[in-house]
Amino acid sequence: MQENGVWRLALPLALAQALFFLAPLMLLVGTSFATDENLTQASLRAWRDMLGDSFNIMSLLNTLRLGALAVVATTLLAVPLALLHMAAGPRLKRIILLAAILPLLTSVVVRTFSWIVILGREGVINSALIWSGLATSPVALLQTEPGLILALTQIEMPLMLLPLIAATARIDPALLDASVSLGGSLLRTLRRVVLPLALPGLVAGATLVFASAATAFISQSVIGGGRLNYLPAQVWQQAMVVFDWPVAAAMALTLMGSVLMVAGALSLLGRGARHA
């Protein structure tokens, strides 16, 4: 195959993307700058409603914070697992990988509703707490931010663990032996050898978890409930119940832009750290 013809391989996907993603996205941008969804007249009202309203800005910040907390929680749990995977024999490696993929095999709706059964007033956690005498009355878990983060940590875990394992699996064990034999302590080896080499996987995982948790409409509304406000639910409400499509479009674009900015910052961080 000639070198300069290779780009044609990307043509079908590029065309599909242009047709089914780029064109609707342009329509979305157009709608956000119009008075109604028929684009009758140009107007900045929707953007004023979105950006000039402290409630909407709070919803946006809550959404970004939720994404960030999900990244922190999944990282804290995934890193030890990835290290265990590095040290494990082939059998245990397979078990860890299977456990990582398993949640992906159930629908997100099923996973989300299972968390109602776990976190509810009469759920598994509360029953255990009361049975063991650690609590006398049910603890509020469902419809609280900690409960939502707990659920998202499980739901999003594969997105962190898989890229991380992919990165750590490529680390040459000889590098670790070299570090230790040169007098590096275990912690120093982790920090100076493993971490820099695993960083691309960590950054990729963080980006995926952040984008997925920040936009997890079903989990946010079902587990989070109406007292926690996140932007995806506001977009749905504006589009489907209030019928204000321009505001829904402005909100959707704000969410998309914010998530993209965080993803961009993460990728810069990954690149910067590698060169440092």
Place this chain on the structure above:
Amino acid sequence: MNAIHRRSLLAASLGTAALPFGPAGAQTTAMTAAVYPGGWDEALAAVLAPRLRQQSNIAVSFDPLFAVDQIAKARAARGTPPFDVFVLDPGPRVSGIDFGLFEPFDATRLPSRGVLPDGYSDAHGAAVAAQVVGIAYNPTKVAKPAGWRDLFRPEYASRLGLTGFGTTFGTISLIEMAKSLGGSEANMDPLFAELRRIRPSVAAVAQPAAMAGLFQQGQIDVMYTNTYTVTLLRSRGVPIAFAVPETGAAAFVTTMHIAKGSRNAASAYTYIDTMISTPVQTTLAAAPYFFVPVNKEVTPGEDVPMRSIAEISNFVSHDWAVINPLRAGWIQRFNREMAG
């Protein structure tokens, strides 16, 4: 729920397979009808669709969509209707009229129209089921509440599941609460003040579709809903009872409409006519479907606090032409008052 659905799908496909041996000659007409997901979808697929096929040779396929999703989908389609028949509650019905989504409706094309009470069909569509809205509670956990006001007392508030103005039953329940607190159909201030006060102790604030699951899981023991949901949950073993508030239960009708530009208008009329016919309404009013019939010849089920649709005029009703313009503002305000 899913199993039943799969079974009815199976029955439907078996029906299709058996067709060559059925009545020969007439061409089968295909049409699409929007239907609420869940109970409605199951009931209409199991009761209405086979009858329509058998009697009129119409093959109906269902598009399961909530009322607001039907309106959104029809608007997004911009003139090419995605389905032939809407099924809507009063709020979305008024939106549909405002957006010009329906064909003008001619009730004389419904041979069965005589079974409907006066005023149950108009220039926009016809009523096909009623809904009675009040308070549902778990009799094993809380005493029977006397009325809407009770929901704000600590023993009920801490067990209460709240849902906002996004649905018809949610909106009219909240309006009834506002009235019991000194407000009115147009004045929600007393309601919002009380909601703000009980917000930290309320058991859940959730999407309407999540309420039944939260009740089943024991997260909430009190909610506002219709008799249909109460009967359905109890038939599945959930301890739940319906309380008619002291100020009266609220009632409204669910209506069907023919989509503007529908190319199957004749079939659509037959579909609606079959839906209101006595045999279909009788089956739908009984277990396991528990619809509230609009047909004068059919007696409502035991949970419905009326013996005939004629009694619906004694129930609290609401003016959606007044409510709809105010609703967007209430939805926003509910979000804000309930936040964090």
